[in-house]
Amino acid sequence: MTVTTHARVDSREVLARLIDDLGDAVSTAAEAVDATRADKSGHFSEAAPLAVVTARSIEDVQAVMRIATATGTPVVTRGAGTGLAGGAIANAGEIVLSTLAMNKLLEVSVDDELAVVEPGIINGDLNLQLEPHGLWFTPDPASRAISTVGGNIATNAGGLLCAKYGVTRESILGLSVVMADGRLMEFGHRTVKGVTGLDLTALMIGSEGTLGVIVGATVKLRRLIPGTVAVISARFETVDDAARAAAVITSAGLRPAIMELIGESAMAGISAHLRMEHLGGSRLVIQTDGPGAVQEAEAIFATITSLGGVGELSLDPAEGERLFSIRRAFHPSMAALGTVLIEDVCVPRSQLPAMFAAIHEIEQKYDLIIPTVAHAGDGNLHPNFVFDGEGEDGADVPAVIWAAADELFAAALRLGGTLTGEHGVGLLKRRWLREELGDDQLMLQKQIKDLFDPLGILNPGKVF
Amino acid sequence: MTVTTHARVDSREVLARLIDDLGDAVSTAAEAVDATRADKSGHFSEAAPLAVVTARSIEDVQAVMRIATATGTPVVTRGAGTGLAGGAIANAGEIVLSTLAMNKLLEVSVDDELAVVEPGIINGDLNLQLEPHGLWFTPDPASRAISTVGGNIATNAGGLLCAKYGVTRESILGLSVVMADGRLMEFGHRTVKGVTGLDLTALMIGSEGTLGVIVGATVKLRRLIPGTVAVISARFETVDDAARAAAVITSAGLRPAIMELIGESAMAGISAHLRMEHLGGSRLVIQTDGPGAVQEAEAIFATITSLGGVGELSLDPAEGERLFSIRRAFHPSMAALGTVLIEDVCVPRSQLPAMFAAIHEIEQKYDLIIPTVAHAGDGNLHPNFVFDGEGEDGADVPAVIWAAADELFAAALRLGGTLTGEHGVGLLKRRWLREELGDDQLMLQKQIKDLFDPLGILNPGKVF
Secondary structure (H helix, E strand, O other), X not given: OOOOOOOOOOHHXXXXXXXXXXXXXXXXXXXXXXXXXXXXXXXXXXXXXXEEEEOOOHXXXXXXXXXXXXXXXXXXXXXXXXXXXXXXXXXXXXXXXXXXXXXXXXXXXXXOOEEEEOXXXXXXXXXXXXXXXXXXXXXXXXXXXXXXXXXXXXXXXOEOOHHHHOOHHHHEEEEEXXXXXXXXXXXXXXXXXXXXXXXXXXXXXXXXXXXXXXXXXXXXXXXXXXXXXXXXXXXXXXXXXXXXXXXXXHHOOOXXXXXXXXXXXXXHHHHHHXXXXXXXXXXXXXXXXXXXHHHHHHHHHHHHHHOOOEEEEEOOHXXXXXXXXXXXXXXXXXXXXXXXXXXXXXXXXXXXXXXHHHHHHHHHHHOOOOOEEEEOOOOEXXXXXXXXXXXXXOOOOOHHHHHHHHHHHHHHHHOOOEOOOOOOOOOOOHHHHHHXXXXXXXXXXXXXXXXXXXXXXXXXXXXX | OOOOOOXXXXXXXXXXXXXXXXXXXXXXXXXXXXXXOEOOOOOEOOOOOXXXXXXXXXXXXXXXXXXXXXXXOOEEEEOOOOOOOOOXXXXXXXXXXXXXXXXXXXXXXXXOOEEEEOOOOEHHHHHHHHHHHOXXXXXXXXXXOOOEHHHHHHOOOOEOOHHHHOOHHHHEEEEEEEOOOOOEEEEEOOOOOOOOOXXXXXXXXXXXXXXXXXXXXXXXXXXXXXXXXXXXXXXXXXXXXXXXXXXXHHHOOXXXXXXXXXXXXXXXXXXXXXXXXXXXXXXXXEEEOOXXXXXXXXXXXXXXXXXXXXXXXXXXXXXXXXXXXXXXXXXXXXXXXXXXXXXXOEOXXXXXXXXXXXXXXXXXXXXXXXXXXXXXXXXXXXXXXEEOOOOOOOOOOOHHHHHHHHHHHHHHHHOOOEOOOOOOOOOOOHHHHHHHXXXXXXXXXXXXXXXXXXXXXXXXOOOO
16 A cells, blocks of 8 residues: 655645635634644643634535645544543644534434434533433443543543443444545444444544544434432452452452442542541442342442441432542542543453552552552553643653553553553554554554545544 | 455465365365355355365464465355355365364453353354353354354354344454464454554454454353343234334333244244144244343233233243244244245334335235244344255255345335344345445445455455
8 A cells, every 4th residue: 555645735725725615614713723732631732733623514524624635634633622642632734623513413213222413412412412312322431521422432432331331332333434535434324233344333433533534423322221229339448459349249240330449549639639538548439220220239238348348338319429429529639639641551350459559569669659540340440640730831741650651551461451441542652552452453553544544634643 | 555466376286285284184075175165045156165174273274374375365264154145155266264173262251251262162162161150152143053153253143132232243352363464463352441543353343254364252251141031922913013012112111132023924934834823923022131021021011912912921931942932943944945045134123114014015026925033122134035946056046036135125225224234245245235335435345355355365255
């Protein structure tokens, strides 16, 4: 495969063509373009992009991609900008293609348990609109109140519930995609099953804007789960005890909807932030749902107690909310301490205690505190590196943090895990991609990328 | 992308190289090579392939692919040969690479709820070996007693349970794949989540031997479902009544593990085969499981009764088996009538009544009887075209049947459905692929195929 790079056209000429075709959808206002230099990763690009185009329709997206192809201009597709890996950060000379205004719920089919949505719809807004139908889009990244479904798809977002209800990939039936050259393609089906040709829908999911622009999605819905929700919150002396209890719970075949593990320094930070008495130790916060919710919660609570956990079990929704508020306070408590690099390694569930031990060693070696929470049901850990960001533009991650993160990734891979469970590779994890994939697979992945994007204009420098 | 076709080497030379490298793994015995001219589709290839190589190891597979690449010889990967679309049928000059002897369960992790298997392991055998661990591989194609896990992956097999428990794709974490040139690649993870790079695992699933040879799989397991299983069998006057009842059941948010709909002429055939009294009409056979099994079954039974269904609900396992035996007798009853082309269209669940109506129109127009069963929970129908196969080699499908099938596919696409829900495209549905995918997507899929298989030696003529 040879990649032909068009001679890049002068930026003013690109801008003129955009404005000709798209009018006031194009913004070059400083606040608009500057906002796209960052996401929620704490990373900033060197310079502002050329323009932000706020697409209002598939035709707008096609028009942008045609101009980008004709002029060899890079395009960064962006939703709400809540990414944690720099995947939607834009740099000098790039067009930002915002899908945030394409935010309509186009169709709900109760009978077929599906919805058709535009990519810019906020995950939480979609669920609010689905609730009257008794339906629910299950992917629930922690960012669900502010992140778009398009962004969830682009990163194959997970969340708290995904050990029981699956990651985003399991909820996507079909995708409408505008290709690099502006052609519109329809991948997948409206049906639950289908094996006609290669699964390009799955290939798009998690591709982080490098293969095409997602302009529509047919998503699979679930019925809202009726009945009681039970919540357990329990304290353990050490994170190792809590991680082992989580492992025993899953090994016993119990299937919590949510099982969050809060490490020791994370608990210390949350306690300080909430001005709670800090008892030390670690915490498991667990939720069960469905017809077996109470029975399962009782079995889990008995297991926890037998393993030295001390806590409470509540069937009251308000009390359950209160028990979860501790977990919810984690990100605000970290943000209050400084700039945060939120990592995202994932290991086989059984390796959670070993991964926590590895994090502890890294803390000691680098004289850092790395507060960590984990989705214990699926082995996904979020170690938080907190550091002093120097001013608005200088929040880039210090070398010592990257050195510690490097050991973190190596430990995850050694334990049979992966660099990123749900945040994506973006800009920030590119340097470790080869280590996980190997040379041969990385080359094959790049060849697929080249096939979709022969000019290299789709989110260049991200992932690959 | 240009495809270089090597000058094909003389067959005797290819055979000599295979025997040099692989010894008695290579067979040219008439019964061995002839057996690979067919699968369970009723289709036969024109002539026997060059040889059957029974691989015993990944190294054997690599050796075959290196020779195939060096000599430009086509390779048809084959498991148990139970396919229904001709995907593993071999023709003159081809090497059949059998993975049937690579049938070991290599690892079970109860804690991580996963297993590592070789591709030739029979689905039912894997589940027998998992049972003592309290675990279960959920994909359950009707062929599970005779089909391999490798074949299940190659076709993204569905089955009776997949509306509740997912298709094969949802159960595959990682794959070991030997590429066309003999290199071994590892796709995917051992973890539940992971978004490092493009999802090549998903791309392989359902690719029907056209992208590489699956030589190992890390599969996700579930706990065996404890508690009672409830079975309902109910008769309706017409298939339309039964299909509407199925739609009401899913619309009410009830979630049977199995919901099989048996059409009117299918019931007539089964009754004759089992020498049962034939009451006319259609039948729904439903199973519920899990902690809400009994409650759900009672709600379903009440729905059925209110919609004119007459039947029984049993919590007794032996009685449940008896109620299901009617559904199980469908394929034998059809096979007793002649040669069968088992079709596999899938429509959005809500379109099941419309699809049955379309089948009825096609029956009248072509003066055919097309006995049909459907997995009503996911909208997947198996219309059976029964015809006289003339002798062992002459079982090819008559033109009138293909003409009727053509209308069947058109109706499924018109109703928002797909050509194939779970059997794959293989040889038999290639001619309709363009209609579903469109020119642009078909071209893109072919380009991906060329990237994995630049010489065009992997299952040529299948799917594309």
